[in-house]
Amino acid sequence: MQADQRRAKRLPRAVRERQIMDAAVDVFSRLGFHAASMDEISDVAGISKPMLYAYLGSKEELFATCIRREATRMMEAIAGGVEPDQEPDVQLWSGLRAFFGFVGENRASWQVLHRQASTQGGPFAAELADMRGRAVSLVAALLAQSTQAAPATELEAESLAAALVGAGESLADWWLDHPDEPAGVVAARLMNLVWMGFGDLVKGNIWHPPSRRG
Amino acid sequence: MQADQRRAKRLPRAVRERQIMDAAVDVFSRLGFHAASMDEISDVAGISKPMLYAYLGSKEELFATCIRREATRMMEAIAGGVEPDQEPDVQLWSGLRAFFGFVGENRASWQVLHRQASTQGGPFAAELADMRGRAVSLVAALLAQSTQAAPATELEAESLAAALVGAGESLADWWLDHPDEPAGVVAARLMNLVWMGFGDLVKGNIWHPPSRRG
DNA sequence: CCCTGTACCTACTCGCGAGTAAGACTACTG
DNA sequence: CAGTAGTCTTACTCGCGAGTAGGTACAGGG
Incomplete structure (x- = not known):
């Protein structure tokens, strides 16, 4: 060493x-x-x-401090990447890009945050759940904002947000095993999945980022 | 005790x-x-x-045996619940129902499988990754089968499947914190998310199980 | 050139938990 | 009522790792 x-x-x-x-x-x-x-x-x-x-x-204090530091770094990276005052889909897209960009350049941080912290019972889970909760709230707010028409309850928005965050986490893990893929491609896949849905993808309806629109 | x-x-x-x-x-x-x-x-x-x-x-052998047993139980529960020879969306729906049904009635199994096994570096990760891989393959096959039109590569189908599996895992975790929701409701939410996508949900386009289809 | 404080070390204690030795109890078989 | 095969226990060893005691070097102020 x-x-x-x-x-x-x-x-x-x-x-x-x-x-x-x-x-x-x-x-x-x-x-x-x-x-x-x-x-x-x-x-x-x-x-x-x-x-x-x-x-x-102590060891526990050290670990908690690690989680807090890395969680903050990541949330700041995402917050810095997202573009408010845009259409909901564009906001989601920029958030996803920022997220996968961070994970790609900070694998160790991601491991500590996602894999380790979530399984330790102590105050760590709380620390991690806090950050995760902030992420879910962010997404839930985004959904609620764009969902006046659909009859979505608060609980429903939150659970959908949890599913989306989980999909992102899982895809990030999958990405660790397939590092050749560029971050943008992976982000675009998740964007298509959650925005268009399989139903549209099967029909060949793809979501494109703004630059390619019209 | x-x-x-x-x-x-x-x-x-x-x-x-x-x-x-x-x-x-x-x-x-x-x-x-x-x-x-x-x-x-x-x-x-x-x-x-x-x-x-x-x-x-040894302790490691015991743990690996636990994972294998619980993973097998779960995969059998899902395989027993899915209805082949049906439309892709119906197959996915029955699979999701079986999955959330199993998790709801076997919280401990789920904890061992998802939370614990995934973080231990040893042969456990392999054991768990194996089952996870089977689940992903199952979904990937389902996608590929219904995606002749769309230009999906194998890698793309697999990553989408990984995202879906992750969404399911994450939603299952969320569910543990909101146990009042019935399994069917949670499963239906995920089904809507991944099949219809936010884009449709925002417009009020909802996916319904076959029984409600005209 | 002492004196105080801060950076830094070697070399411990001590409990916890994985794994084991050695034998005791029960039951069935002849 | 031996013999033997399988169940089951108490009571250890032993290494690993969290946390500490007690000291050494170096820097600056008087």
């Missing part, structure tokens, strides 16, 4: 904390919460274990 | 194995693989630890 990077000495606390967080996300994403050991994290970070405890607290 | 059930003595091996498997699914689903201890499983099963090892082998 980090054999070549000569042990830089006496760095300020803020820098070390960043290094430790990066190492923790890496290790947690590879091994999961329980299987990851504080020894390995400190090793990857290039410091000794007591430093780790001194700066970031 | 199991305080009331008076320790039944000297039962035949097959019966004990069932008890142990049931206890293991219960504990694994509640605590996850790593956090679950063989002591607790043997306790819940009402036997001592050496019996556990004598009958079901």
